Amino acid sequence: MPAELIKIYPENPDERRIRQVVECLKDGGLVIYPTDTVYGLGCDIFNTRAVEKIARIKGIKPQKNDFSFICYDLSHIADYARVGNVAFKMMKRVLPGPYTFILNANNSVPKLLNTNKKTVGIRIPDHNIPREIVKALGNPIVTTSIKDDDEVIEYSTDPELIFEKFQHQVDIVIDGGYGGNIGSTIIKADGDDFEIVREGLGDTSVFL
Structure with missing residues (x-):
């Protein structure tokens, strides 16, 4: 059954549409959604089969993934990661925003996502749609970027073209x-030290 393409306005996300997405996630569905950077593909972090589906789409093993979590706000983070005081203050300063923080995972991270890794990526995008989805769901969602096969354009930007490509997979x-x-921008926060893993949309000067 092909996917459904639904319109949600970022400025004022429709609650009924958000609930529709949340019910889909609860049922093990896969959802593609906008963020403050690129479009992402995600599912409920606690649905093992959904995580495995995303891994198949990406052509990777779940245990060797580079998935991150989208959280609603900083209050979610301590549930899944250990954060030092300096790192927490920095995150409070720049989030919500276009950053992924790589943190030391704790035992609450689902085992499928934490088999070979002791870290987890945390995202709090400056975008109402994914944050409202997570808020209504009650826990984070797995997120991974939608990449394009085009050699010139790395990320797909047009939701209708994304729909055409993924409608039979999500x-x-x-x-x-x-x-x-x-x-x-990906930042590894190990204790009180920061390492810039990848420069992206987020300003890196605050970490230097």
């Missing part, structure tokens, strides 16, 4: 307008 594609084509 359950819902959210049209939240054109996405960006620059990924998040």
Whole structure:
């Protein structure tokens, strides 16, 4: 059954549409949604079969993934990661925003996502749609970027074209307008030290 393409406006996300997406996630569905950087593909972090489906789409093993979590706010983070005081203050300063923080995972991270890794990526995007989905769901969602096969354009930005490509692989594609084509800045926070893993949309000067 092909996916459904639904329109949600970022400025004022429709509660009924958000509930529709949340019910899909609870049922083990896969959803493509906009963020403050690029479009992402995600599922409920606690649904093992959904995580495995995403891994198959990406052509990777779940245990060797580079998935991150989208959280609603900083209060979610301590549930899944250990954060030092300096790192927490920095995250409070720059989030919500176009950053992924790589943190030491705790025992609450689902085993499928934490078999070979002791870290987890945390995202709090500056975008109402994914944050409202997570808030209504009650726990984070797995997120991974939608990449394009085109050699020139790394990330797909047009939700209708994304729908055409993934409509038989996912359950819902959210049209939240054109996405960006620059990924998040990835920062590894180990204790009180910061390492810039990848420069993306987020300003790195605050970490230097």
